[in-house]
Amino acid sequence: MKKSINFWYVIPLLVFIGLVAFMGLGLRHDPHEVPSPLINKSAPDFTLPQLGKSETFSPHDLLGQVWLLNVWASWCVSCRDEHPILLKFARDYSVPLIGLDYKDRPQDGEGWVTNYGNPYTKIAVDLDGRVGINYGVYGVPETYVIDKKGVIRYKQIGPITEDALKNTLLPLIKELQQ
């Protein structure tokens, strides 16, 4: 009898430990990083004018290459943190880096690249944010890694950090290029 009572007293403790473990895991999880359902799906196609040019840009122009689509805007504060990393990336690697100037006035976008430097191979202008919606953009900056077949393989939510570039993006790009 006594033994079974002891067993019952242990249960709340076990439940408590389980709950703490569960919540501990929850704390590590950033609710602002919503996993994209577009991973391993074809990148939505679009045709948009290029910033400051009369030509247009479409993702299917880059079929056969691994490339990055970086969603940014001149009004985006954390894009400023990301910008030097993008510049360095463009200098060191020949991977096409396409900018999507998201919900921005073209003159502001142009001012940005004139003042801070232009890391982009091409910049598409998404004035009304419609293309952004198709890509599931909900916070700028966001970066998509798109493979040779035009499939989205990775989405970086928030600015690309040195760490993310070195440990996640570059190895993935190298792997996809083979």
Add this chain to the structure above:
Amino acid sequence: MKTLGTLLIALFMSVSVLAKEATPVARDPVTEARLIDLSKDMRCLVCQNESLAASDADLAKDLRDQIRQLINQGKTDKEITDYMVQRYGNFIRYKPPVDATTYALWFGPFLLLLVGIGVLISVVRKRNSQSEEAPLSAQQQQHATELLRE
């Protein structure tokens, strides 16, 4: 005169603030009703504790416009929800679908309830059987009668 001026300015300012809050909705009341009905079950991804219907975030406005357009294109509610889920994932839905990843969420509470009822029944049974099985010993009986006599 100066106070009157200030008051008037304050009045105008408050009017403009009000005008900003009450966004012009009723273009087509039926569309708007469906829009509200759909978007109140969707999460705004920018401010995640607000519904798409209630949020004032830019993205929420854009998404409401998009839903409005889809309604005007004659899409069904399911098609519109699917459209959003394709882009933003099930996270956008306040009512996630019942599938393998959400079984624990949907049925977990009932399971816990059943476990609770089970524990309750076993505890009550045990208590009942204990009180029946443990009559007072002769010594205790005597002690009790003595106490009662006092």
